[in-house]
Amino acid sequence: MAEKILLKGNEAIAISAIRNGVDGFFGYPITPQSEVMETLMKEKPWETTGMVVLQAESEVASINMVYGGACCGKKVMTSSSSPGISLMSEGISYIAGAELPCVVVDVMRGGPGLGTIQPSQSDYSQSVKGGGHGDYHCIVIAPASAQDMYDFVDWGFELAFKYRNPVIILADGIIGQLMEKVEIHPVKPRRTDAEILAVAPWATTGKPAGRERNIITSLSLEANTQEAFNRKLLAKYDAIRENEVKFSEYLTEDAEYIFVAFGCSSRICEAATDMLREEGIRAGVLRPITLYPFPEKEIARLASKVKSMMSIELNLGQMVEDVRLAVNGRCPVGFYGRQGGNVYTPEEIADAFRKFNNLK
Amino acid sequence: MESTDIKRPENIVYRKPALITDTTMHYCPGCSHGTVHKLIAEVIDEMGIQDRTVGISPVGCSVFAYNYIDIDWQEAAHGRAPALATAVKRLCPDKFVFTYQGDGDLASIGAAEIIHACSRGENIVVIFINNGIYGMTGGQMAPTTLLGMKTSTTPYGRDAKLNGFPLKITEMLAELDGTAFITRQAVHTPAAVRKAKNAIRKGFEYSSRNIGLSFIEIVSTCNSGWKLSPVEANRWMVENMFAKYPLGDIKDVLKEDAGK
Numbered sequence: 001m002a003e004k005i006l007l008k009g010n011e012a013i014a015i016s017a018i019r020n021g022v023d024g025f026f027g028y029p030i031t032p033q034s035e036v037m038e039t040l041m042k043e044k045p046w047e048t049t050g051m052v053v054l055q056a057e058s059e060v061a062s063i064n065m066v067y068g069g070a071c072c073g074k075k076v077m078t079s080s081s082s083p084g085i086s087l088m089s090e091g092i093s094y095i096a097g098a099e100l101p102c103v104v105v106d107v108m109r110g111g112p113g114l115g116t117i118q119p120s121q122s123d124y125s126q127s128v129k130g131g132g133h134g135d136y137h138c139i140v141i142a143p144a145s146a147q148d149m150y151d152f153v154d155w156g157f158e159l160a161f162k163y164r165n166p167v168i169i170l171a172d173g174i175i176g177q178l179m180e181k182v183e184i185h186p187v188k189p190r191r192t193d194a195e196i197l198a199v200a201p202w203a204t205t206g207k208p209a210g211r212e213r214n215i216i217t218s219l220s221l222e223a224n225t226q227e228a229f230n231r232k233l234l235a236k237y238d239a240i241r242e243n244e245v246k247f248s249e250y251l252t253e254d255a256e257y258i259f260v261a262f263g264c265s266s267r268i269c270e271a272a273t274d275m276l277r278e279e280g281i282r283a284g285v286l287r288p289i290t291l292y293p294f295p296e297k298e299i300a301r302l303a304s305k306v307k308s309m310m311s312i313e314l315n316l317g318q319m320v321e322d323v324r325l326a327v328n329g330r331c332p333v334g335f336y337g338r339q340g341g342n343v344y345t346p347e348e349i350a351d352a353f354r355k356f357n358n359l360k
Numbered sequence: 361m362e363s364t365d366i367k368r369p370e371n372i373v374y375r376k377p378a379l380i381t382d383t384t385m386h387y388c389p390g391c392s393h394g395t396v397h398k399l400i401a402e403v404i405d406e407m408g409i410q411d412r413t414v415g416i417s418p419v420g421c422s423v424f425a426y427n428y429i430d431i432d433w434q435e436a437a438h439g440r441a442p443a444l445a446t447a448v449k450r451l452c453p454d455k456f457v458f459t460y461q462g463d464g465d466l467a468s469i470g471a472a473e474i475i476h477a478c479s480r481g482e483n484i485v486v487i488f489i490n491n492g493i494y495g496m497t498g499g500q501m502a503p504t505t506l507l508g509m510k511t512s513t514t515p516y517g518r519d520a521k522l523n524g525f526p527l528k529i530t531e532m533l534a535e536l537d538g539t540a541f542i543t544r545q546a547v548h549t550p551a552a553v554r555k556a557k558n559a560i561r562k563g564f565e566y567s568s569r570n571i572g573l574s575f576i577e578i579v580s581t582c583n584s585g586w587k588l589s590p591v592e593a594n595r596w597m598v599e600n601m602f603a604k605y606p607l608g609d610i611k612d613v614l615k616e617d618a619g620k
Contacts, residue, residue: 024451052450057476061443064436064473068416068444071434074451094437204432204448206455208411215426217417217435 014039023074026065033107063091070100073203079105093132097218101160107176118341119173122315255284271346296326303330390590392580439470442477458485481538499585540572
């Protein structure tokens with residue numbers, strides 16, 4: 001029987017990194033995700049799996065350490081929270097432009113600016129639409145439990161290496177701090193040099209006689225070369241949109257009304273749905289698990305058979321724009337959100353739902 | 361006809377280093393970059409470490425260093441090369457890792473990254489080209505621009521009240537416990553070139569001994585930015601740059617230990 005232990009979401013990220021053979025973690029303290037690096041330092045994985053853990057001088061440095069490690073074909077990651085992710089955005093753009101795999105965890109807190117240290121989902125647009133400069137996308141996956149935090153590290157690296165693209169695990173302060181039972185697996189060893197060579201022949205690990213030198217760069221001064229590269233990226237993003245969409249549904253089969261919510265909000269919406277169902281209102285929840293790629297086809301399918309949809313987010317309304325694009329007029333789309341670290345109750349969501357749908 | 365048909369091999373006393381590629385360099389005539397590239401290529405070749413060396417190029421004129429030396433390269437964001445090098449060396453401790461950075465890249469936007477890489481004692485080599493100006497973007501003031509020196513953003517000369525003072529970052533880094541070898545060199549004469557090469561070689565050798573970071577500053581010319589001919593630029597450098605940035609070793613932990 002699989003081992004189950006009690007972990008905070010942030011701790012689950014750290015334990016999962018060690019057990020999934022991650023080569024390096026480079027981080028900088030910031031609330032509410034500091035437990036990730038604290039757990040790693042306490043576990044001392046450099047003595048067991050050989051994983052490198054380093055506290056950098058800034059988020060700018062930590063993402064560039066990730067960049068350097070990713071250039072070597074290593075499984076490298078960092079974690080931070082909203083203001084720190086802003087600082088990392090330059091590096092993430094370079095990593096996307098150099099087509100390198102890595103995992104970045106954002107345990108969101110309220111903003112803008114220094115904002116709050118309480119949970120928020122207000123980095124949806126930053127993560128999904130870009131954040132840094134230039135035409136690029138990160139693959140964005142949104143955990144809703146400590147178990148997801150554990151599982152998404154491995155899944156994140158799988159996607160990152162499959163597409164040579166940065167992956168953001170977009171969590172929030174609730175998921176990061178929430179303590180739950182987590183099923184863990186035995187330690188998987190880190191990749192050997194030969195295994196790295198097999199999955200990353202492009203890696204800069206020293207040029208042996210008999211191969212061309214490997215150069216990792218995002219620079220091309222010639223317009224046609226850059227345009228060809230941008231189109232190559234587009235083809236990659238098209239493939240990601242085609243193949244990697246993931247979502248879960250709660251009571252959508254017979255639903256007349258749909259909540260769309262990700263991360264912690266999806267769980268609160270499930271409770272609101274249960275309350276509404278007791279009143280005889282057939283509600284359901286669509287939870288996008290991948291935020292990029294977005295489950296637009298499924299939303300469109302549901303939109304043509306329900307009376308309305310509501311996007312429920314801990315922000316001023318960010319994902320709702322993508323919901324509206326996917327719905328494309330097929331049904332009314334509403335929004336309800338809380339900000340500043342405040343979190344809605346299921347009752348509050350049910351009230352907002354009744355108000356939007358003119359139900360008593 | 362091949363060149364070897366007219367030159368007898370036994371008479372060849374100098375040739376292009378094996379690790380310098382055939383790509384035509386984009387550097388201006390008289391620029392120091394080409395000479396320093398050649399020295400790095402020679403050291404890597406002579407030490408037989410091509411297959412274990414990773415270079416990190418900067419943003420600035422030497423952004424294309426990766427086109428000229430036949431090794432694996434990573435191209436960093438502006439100022440961030442020491443962060444990349446830190447990760448490479450820690451993840452692949454058997455590699456030789458060096459950054460190649462200009463004064464804008466290293467001493468201005470990348471000041472935090474170089475200070476902390478030095479402070480942590482990363483076992484890497486840093487080659488620091490100091491010509492007191494931003495070359496690639498058109499000759500703007502750098503942190504190392506001398507007082508009174510004219511650049512496109514100090515058209516009346518650098519004024520301490522308006523622009524602050526020239527930053528002697530090399531002396532500053534020598535104060536940090538994590539640095540093993542700190543030296544300032546130039547490549548304006550054959551003798552200087554030989555000394556600079558020895559310094560670069562020492563830096564690479566030290567980087568495999570886990571004693572900390574080796575930092576080699578090369579005081580350099582920028583004829584285009586300084587608006588001087590190569591010969592005049594060398595003279596101006598000797599008279600002005602060397603006065604502020606004197607050549608020689610500043611720190612060598614192995615020598616200091618030997619003396620005790």
